Amino acid sequence: MPQLPYTDDGVIEAMLDVTDNGLSQHEAAQKHGMPQTTLSDRLRGIPPKSEVNHPGRLLSKSQEARLITWILRQEALGYAPSHSQVRATVAALLRQQGRERPIGVHWLARFVKRHPSINTKIGKRQEASRFNCFTPTARQLVL
The missing domain is CATH 1.10.10 (Arc Repressor Mutant, subunit A)
Structure with a gap:
């Protein structure tokens, strides 16, 4: 129908x-x-x-929106985060909430599929010197 x-x-x-x-x-x-x-x-x-927040989702819609904003901001500054950096940021956010639920193997791929605006922003090769700016302290500014 x-x-x-x-x-x-x-x-x-x-x-x-x-x-x-x-x-x-x-x-x-x-x-x-x-x-x-x-x-x-x-x-x-x-x-x-x-x-409805689906029970299988790690992050709420507002948390996902904040993560997308952070990814786009990093990309605009020339520091597109790698997959491992995004996963580390999500893990830190979950730890702050007291949730130790592990991130699934395919979580990031599904996240990118849900939010096509960040499809080309994650995982670009970057110069090694750019990664020196990505520290746990910098990650705290987003979370």
Whole structure:
């Protein structure tokens, strides 16, 4: 079954139609061009799949956003972090939170796949002198 195009504003309007105007869920969903199950889920307080933090993820969405910002900032300065540096930064962040969960072998590849904006920013070969600036203290500034 094809997915119907609808917006967050449409969902809110449909919810108001049900709660304030007395329309049935089916009528409101049809009026705003969305599946009835979507409207029903939102009325019951179930968040959209895009907002749910998946249990298998190491970092929350805000932590991932901070990591992306750090990677892009490093790249703009000419110090694109290597895969091992990104993994070390994530491990330090997890240690600060008291989580000793190890980073999986394919975690970084999946992270880059989720965030294509950093695809070409990680793992470029750099001069050895540039890595002298990457210290645990510099990593603390990001975290």
